[in-house]
Amino acid sequence: MINRPEYLKKLLIFKDKQLIKIVTGIRRCGKSTLFELYQSELLRLGVKPEQIQSINLEEPSYREFLDWEKLYDAINAKLIKNKQNYIFLDEIQNVKDFQRAADGLFIKKNVDLYLTGSNSKMQSGEWATLLSGRYVEIHMLPLSFKEYISADVSGMPRDQLFADYLEYGSFPFLFNFRNSSNNALSASAGHASDWDKSSVYDYLSGIYSTIVLKDIVENKNIKEAGRLERVIKFMADSIGSEVSIKRISDMLTSDGIKIMPLTVESYLDAFRDSFILYKADRYDIKGRKLLKTLNKYYLVDIGLRRLLLGNKAVDSGHILENIVYLELLRRGYKVYIGKVDDKEVDFAAEGPDGAEYYQVSETVRGKETLTRELAPFESIRDHNPKFLLTRDYEPRTSHNGIKQINVLEWLVNK
Numbered sequence: 001m002i003n004r005p006e007y008l009k010k011l012l013i014f015k016d017k018q019l020i021k022i023v024t025g026i027r028r029c030g031k032s033t034l035f036e037l038y039q040s041e042l043l044r045l046g047v048k049p050e051q052i053q054s055i056n057l058e059e060p061s062y063r064e065f066l067d068w069e070k071l072y073d074a075i076n077a078k079l080i081k082n083k084q085n086y087i088f089l090d091e092i093q094n095v096k097d098f099q100r101a102a103d104g105l106f107i108k109k110n111v112d113l114y115l116t117g118s119n120s121k122m123q124s125g126e127w128a129t130l131l132s133g134r135y136v137e138i139h140m141l142p143l144s145f146k147e148y149i150s151a152d153v154s155g156m157p158r159d160q161l162f163a164d165y166l167e168y169g170s171f172p173f174l175f176n177f178r179n180s181s182n183n184a185l186s187a188s189a190g191h192a193s194d195w196d197k198s199s200v201y202d203y204l205s206g207i208y209s210t211i212v213l214k215d216i217v218e219n220k221n222i223k224e225a226g227r228l229e230r231v232i233k234f235m236a237d238s239i240g241s242e243v244s245i246k247r248i249s250d251m252l253t254s255d256g257i258k259i260m261p262l263t264v265e266s267y268l269d270a271f272r273d274s275f276i277l278y279k280a281d282r283y284d285i286k287g288r289k290l291l292k293t294l295n296k297y298y299l300v301d302i303g304l305r306r307l308l309l310g311n312k313a314v315d316s317g318h319i320l321e322n323i324v325y326l327e328l329l330r331r332g333y334k335v336y337i338g339k340v341d342d343k344e345v346d347f348a349a350e351g352p353d354g355a356e357y358y359q360v361s362e363t364v365r366g367k368e369t370l371t372r373e374l375a376p377f378e379s380i381r382d383h384n385p386k387f388l389l390t391r392d393y394e395p396r397t398s399h400n401g402i403k404q405i406n407v408l409e410w411l412v413n414k
Contacts, residue, residue, distance in 0.1 A: 001033050002143065002151040002172045006330070010138050011038050011114070016084060018134075020106055023116045025140035026275040026300050027215075028207050030172045031116040032056060034140065035088045038114075042086060051080055056090040066094055068101040075105060086112050093117045106134065119215055119273045142170035142301050144330055145323070145411040151175055162408055166319060168200050169303015177203065204307045208276075215274045222270070230257050231267045235277060235297050236308045240318035242294040268297075276300050280325065283336035283348050285357075285380055296337050298325045320407060321346060321360045324389060327411060328358070343376040355384040360407070363392050370399075377402050 007023075011034070014021050023031050039052055053075055055062050065071040071089075079085050087105055092098045092115045105111050143151070148165050149158065151172070156164070168174055179194040212232070217225050230252060235243075245268070249261045271277035278298045282291040299305050302319055328335045328349045338345030338357060347358040357377060364370040377386045378400075388399070389407040397404045 001037060002030070002147065002175070004030055004034050004037065004140075004147065007034050007138060007140055008037055008041065012041065014136055016112055020102060020135035021112075021114045021138065022135050023114070023138045023140055024275070025116075025118070026142070026207075027118045027210055028171050028173060029140050029142045029275075029300075031118075031140055032090050033172065035090065035114065035116070039086070039088070047084075047086065048080075051083055052086045052088070053078055054088040054090070057094045058091045066096065068095050068097045071095060071098075072101040072104050075101075079108070079110065082110070084110055084112060086114070088114045090116045091118060093119055118275070119219075139329070141326055141330055143172055144170075144327060145408070149412060154178070158408060158412075164195070166302050166323075167306060168195060168197075169204060169301045169306075171204070171207065171301060171303065174200055174203065174303070200303070201307055204303050208304060208307060211274050211276055216270045220266075220270050222267075227252075227257060227259055227263070228267055228270075231259070231264060232271060232276070233308050235268070235271070236299055236305045237312065239298050239305070239315075240296055240321040242296060244294060276304070278325070278329070280335055280337050280347075282339055285338050285340045285345065285348055285382075290336070291339065298322045300326070317360075317362050320362060320389075320391070323411070324358060324360050324407065338376070340376055340379045343379055345376045345380070355382070357384060357386045359386075359388045361388070361390050364388065364390050364404070365392060374399055374402060 007030075011021060011023075023034060025031055035054065039054065042052065043049065055065060055071075055075075057065060057071075065074060075087055085108075089095075089098075089102075092102070095101065102113065102115065105113050145162065145165055148170060149161060152161055152175075154161075177196040177199040179196065212225065212229065216222060216228065222228055231248065234248060234252065245261045245264050248264045249259055252259050252264075268277065268279075272279060276299065278300065280296045280298065282294055282296075283289070284291055299322060302322060305319075305322075325335055325347065328347060331351070333349035333351045333356070336348045336350070338348035345357050346360050349356045349358065357380060359373045359376065361369065361373050364373050373388055377388075380386070386402045387410070388402055388404040389410055390404065391407060392404075393406055394404070396409075
């Protein structure tokens, strides 16, 4: 199992707190493994095995528990009296009216409840109303580059690992499709690492199909899956670009796929609900207000982008921007597209210690490029930290207080 220390730390912080812990994220990002890691830690801390109940509600052997009353009764019957009980329910959204079982367990004084879900309907409607103020969400993403490196045993140079990270993606299970016997030789020879590419893309295709066909088409009762797939491919090709719902509708209609703006909007909502797509709103830095138009979207995993677009997927600048956006989310920031006067800052990130600003560029070795990337920062009058992230291998440098850092160093070390 690949260790996920940052997420594990968050669970330990909330251990035995009177809150439901909900771990959300795209399918196969590592939620179930996180529960296994956490349960091992509980045992190490002295919790007895009989105090732990863990149920994966996607396993056929637990199909009877898709009825919330049967689920509740089965768990309740095994609770140890006068001891704390740790209950883990994986993919709880598969249970109709799951909130009723969760609420019944939550109100027990000796139950510490943990849930996972692969879509955001867990935080909407009756669920949010019923448990308002009584749960905490821990949102999980596929592997960060730092986690990816920690899981690698090939001896590959960091640049090569990053190339693999971009090509194959960051889902943890992908390491099972690597031929470790030849990695040391490949690394010493400077060759690409030895992946079973066919299996990698079969696996990614399986994730994508499950999300599109099961989580979206089936659950949202969408009639035309072909149009839905055309929209996600368009969005994958447009990461880091300003888009509007009307523009998407117009572009697809001009390609012969007639689709109304309201339909596009419902599709985008569905992709966001399933955590395959993230929206970054625009923020007026000087006016300190959110703007309603020309948002940007980012994909949860670059390997999925390559699966969707094939050889068309090479767009190094926007891909790098996508990687930085996801990393900022992992670090707990609220991330916006910054606007200052008529200029754009790639990311305005709000954290517990205030705002930070980021520009992302493949290279700034050319004087014109460097000037262009620094210009938005110079229009910001506050004194919050400003970072220029690039692939250039230069010593850390500063441009009038703007820190220029190699993006791989930033991904691994900060």
